[in-house]
Amino acid sequence: MPSYQAPRGMNDTLPEDAALWRHIRDTAERVARLFDYRQITTPIVEDAGVFLRTVGDESDIVQKEMYVFEDRGGDRLALRPEGTAAVCRAYIEHGMGSWPQPVRLFYFGPFFRYDRPQAGRYRQLWQFGAESIGSESPAADAELIELQHTLYQELGLHDVVLRVNSIGNLESRGRYIDALREYFRPLVPGLSRDSQRRFETNLLRVLDSKEEQDRAAVEGAPSILDFLDDEDAAHFESVKSALDAVGIAYEVDPYIVRGLDYYSRTVWEFEPPEARGQSTIGAGGRYDGLIELLGGQPTPGVGFATGIERIALNLKTRGIEPPEPEVIDVVTVPLGEAGAAACLRVARDLRAAGLTVRAGTPGRSMKAALRAADASGAAYAVIIGDREAADGVATLKPLRGDAEQRTVAVTEVAEAIRA
RNA sequence: GUGGGUGUGGCCUAGCGGUUAGGGCGUCAGGUUGUGGCCCUGAAGAUCGGGGGUUCGAAUCCCCUCACCCACCCCA
Numbered sequence: 001m002p003s004y005q006a007p008r009g010m011n012d013t014l015p016e017d018a019a020l021w022r023h024i025r026d027t028a029e030r031v032a033r034l035f036d037y038r039q040i041t042t043p044i045v046e047d048a049g050v051f052l053r054t055v056g057d058e059s060d061i062v063q064k065e066m067y068v069f070e071d072r073g074g075d076r077l078a079l080r081p082e083g084t085a086a087v088c089r090a091y092i093e094h095g096m097g098s099w100p101q102p103v104r105l106f107y108f109g110p111f112f113r114y115d116r117p118q119a120g121r122y123r124q125l126w127q128f129g130a131e132s133i134g135s136e137s138p139a140a141d142a143e144l145i146e147l148q149h150t151l152y153q154e155l156g157l158h159d160v161v162l163r164v165n166s167i168g169n170l171e172s173r174g175r176y177i178d179a180l181r182e183y184f185r186p187l188v189p190g191l192s193r194d195s196q197r198r199f200e201t202n203l204l205r206v207l208d209s210k211e212e213q214d215r216a217a218v219e220g221a222p223s224i225l226d227f228l229d230d231e232d233a234a235h236f237e238s239v240k241s242a243l244d245a246v247g248i249a250y251e252v253d254p255y256i257v258r259g260l261d262y263y264s265r266t267v268w269e270f271e272p273p274e275a276r277g278q279s280t281i282g283a284g285g286r287y288d289g290l291i292e293l294l295g296g297q298p299t300p301g302v303g304f305a306t307g308i309e310r311i312a313l314n315l316k317t318r319g320i321e322p323p324e325p326e327v328i329d330v331v332t333v334p335l336g337e338a339g340a341a342a343c344l345r346v347a348r349d350l351r352a353a354g355l356t357v358r359a360g361t362p363g364r365s366m367k368a369a370l371r372a373a374d375a376s377g378a379a380y381a382v383i384i385g386d387r388e389a390a391d392g393v394a395t396l397k398p399l400r401g402d403a404e405q406r407t408v409a410v411t412e413v414a415e416a417i418r419a
Numbered sequence: 420g421u422g423g424g425u426g427u428g429g430c431c432u433a434g435c436g437g438u439u440a441g442g443g444c445g446u447c448a449g450g451u452u453g454u455g456g457c458c459c460u461g462a463a464g465a466u467c468g469g470g471g472g473u474u475c476g477a478a479u480c481c482c483c484u485c486a487c488c489c490a491c492c493c494c495a
Contacts, residue, residue, distance in 0.1 A: 005468095005486070064420070065493080082495090111495085116420070119488065120495080127495060194491070202492085269495095280495060307495030335453065368448075370455035385453060399455070 009115065009123030015326075017312065023322035024155065024311050025108055028128040031151045032106040035143065037130050040105045042086040044112075048078035054085040054262050054293050065113040079112035083129045084262075084287060084303055085294070091133050092296035101134030102301075108308075120279065120310050131303035136288065138235050141266040141302050142242030144284055148304050149248050152270060152281075155311065156320045160281060163253040164243075164268040166236035168228045170289075176227040177203060187217045207255040223254040232265055239266050262290040266302065272314055281314060282306025329355040329417070331373035334362045335385030342389040346382055346413050353414040374399055382413055 006012055013021060029039070048068050067079035080086050087105055090096075096103045108128045115121055130147055132140045145162065152160050167173055181203055184191070188199050192211035199206055207218055228236065243250055256267055267285035284304025291299035330350055334343035340362040347357045358376060360369050366383075373381040383395040383405075394413055397405035408416045 008486070113494080115493075117487080118490090121493085122495090125495060129495095198492095205492090282495065305495060310495055333454085365448085366453050367450090367455075372455085374455040381455080383454075387453080395454085397454070405454080 007123070009117035009121075011122065011124070019322040019325050020312055020315065021308065023324075024308055024315075025128070027154050028108065028151055028306075029106070031147060031154055032130055034150070035104070035130075035147045037104040037106040037132075037147070040087060040090060040107050041109065042080075042083075042090050042107065044080055044110060045077045046080055046086050046089065048076040050085050050089050050294065051078055051081055054088070054290055065115055067112050067114055081111055081113050083107050083109075083111065083127060083305055084131060084301075085290065087129075087131050087303075088133065088287075088291050088294055088296070088301065091299070092291060092294055096133070097297055097299060102132045102140055103134055104130070104132050106130040120307075120313055122309060126308035127305045128308060129303060129305035131301060133291070133301040133303075134299055135302075136300040138238035138266070139242060140300075141239045141286055142246075144302055144304050145239075145243060145250075145268055146246055146248060148270065148282055148284065148306065151306070155315065156318070157272075157281070157311070157314055159273050160270045160314075161273055162248065162250040162268060162270055163256055164239070164250050164266065165224070165253055165256040166228055166232060166239075166265050167224055167257065167263060167267055167285075168232045169264050172227045172229055172232065173224070176222070176224045179222050179227065180204070180207075183220075183222055184217065191217060204257040207257070218255075225252070225254050235265055262287045262293065264288050268304075270306070279310075280307075281310045327356065328358050328376050328378040330380045330382055331358045331369075331376055331378040332360045333366065333369040333373060333381050333383040334360055335366060335369075335383070336389070338386045338389035339384040342384045342394070342410060343382070346384065346394055346410050349411070350382075350414050350417075353418075355414065355417065370397075380417055384410070 032039075048066070051066060066081050069077055071077055087107065091103060091105075106129065108126070110124050110126050112124055114123060117123060128151075130144060132144055145164070149162065152158075168176070181199075184199055184203070184206060188196055190213070191199065191206070192209065192213050195206045195209045195211060195214050198209070206214070207221060209215075209218055225233075225236075240250070240252075250268075256269060263285040265286040265288065267283075269283035270281050271279050272281065282304055283306075284302070286300070286302040288300040289298075290301060291297070330347075332343040332347050334340040343360070343362075347359055350357045358373075358378065360373065360381075364372075370381060379398065379400055381397040381399055383397060388394055388407070388410075392410055393407050394410050395405055396408050396413060396416055406416075
């Protein structure tokens with residue numbers, strides 16, 4: 001019988017990565033609080049309609065990446081592929097429209113996409129996201145971008161590049177796509193094979209082509225920014241001004257196209273420099289029509305999501321370590337029966353004093369026990385054999401530096417370590 | 420979903436038709452009487468991802484399958 005493996009595209013996060021993950025999560029939550037965003041936790045499963053209605057029938061997420069199943073009661077449920085639609089569902093369900101607007105929310109949790117796995121792309125992925133719902137103001141867009149930017153700065157990802165764009169509203173986007181099609185149509189024979197296919201299946205993706213032979217055609221293509229109406233253009237200008245005001249560097253990239261249908265106006269993404277492949281570390285945008293699609297009152301919103309695995313990957317490649325790695329203060333070395341009992345009592349007292357204590361395994365030789373204690377990285381070994389136990393003392397042995405070991409009363413080990 | 424690459428004890432890896440499948444790291448034990456880090460010795464641990472086939476003989480060749488990686492697609 002073959003032994004079990006984790007499901008494809010899903011990973012165990014091992015203890016060695018726990019501190020890094022905790023650091024990312026703590027930083028994200030702390031930064032979110034600095035902007036007065038409050039946490040919302042929604043179920044991992046939603047009615048499939050929440051995503052089917054909002055993400056876009058044409059999108060890959062709906063077409064082929066969603067885990068959908070029927071429960072025993074016959075309801076069609078989906079493992080959530082993204083956070084925004086679920087948060088909006090909660091906004092409507094809990095009447096947040098009558099809260100002070102905008103409602104600022106953040107979340108942290110697992111999401112699921114039935115993709116073909118690749119480095120940085122998983123079937124279960126963790127995201128941190130923030131949403132500001134109820135404000136049409138460009139100030140909200142800029143606030144989210146600033147929040148996200150602050151997060152990366154706090155984590156030490158100083159070199160990530162911010163690219164922003166405006167994709168206007170549905171009508172102007174439609175006009176743009178028509179114009180783009182007309183522009184490329186005569187050029188199709190000269191395009192790469194991939195781009196010829198994209199011309200038919202996903203026109204906007206032609207703009208993303210990395211093929212050298214497409215470059216001239218792509219560079220001459222019309223820009224969506226020239227198709228924005230006055231209001232959308234003014235909105236985008238205000239977002240950029242706000243970013244300028246707080247000194248956040250960005251690059252306007254008219255070729256950014258967010259994957260989800262519900263986006264309008266501002267869209268953005270953060271990427272490591274020189275990155276290829278599954279490299280986008282986090283992305284966001286405005287989704288003014290989304291709440292209405294879910295049956296709520298017309299309500300504007302804007303938000304972003306960032307991938308925890310991709311952040312972790314980038315921190316690792318830059319050699320950034322969590323500030324507080326897991327440390328052991330003390331390892332006990334119990335020798336003999338009386339020593340073992342005394343060790344248990346001392347360990348309990350040390351833990352009560354807030355020290356991390358690894359209980360040494362009784363029955364090992366002292367040499368073996370001390371080898372293990374040393375390898376653990378602990379600062380001290382507390383040795384209690386029957387000899388010490390009889391006298392009510394412990395041998396406190398510093399494992400780092402060159403201080404001498406000393407004998408202290410079992411009741412005073414914590415004080416001795418603190419001193 | 421499409422195309423390509425990889426897969427040897429927990430980790431890294433040698434071997435690429437006939438080896439008791441070798442090494443390093445790690446783990447455990449020991450180097451005399453209760454004291455670690457270096458060093459030394461020993462042990463456990465691999466049906467060579469899984470299944471099938473070719474062959475007198477396969478980790479080594481072929482097929483299928485699974486997983487990971489890369490590109491596409493798409494995206495966090």
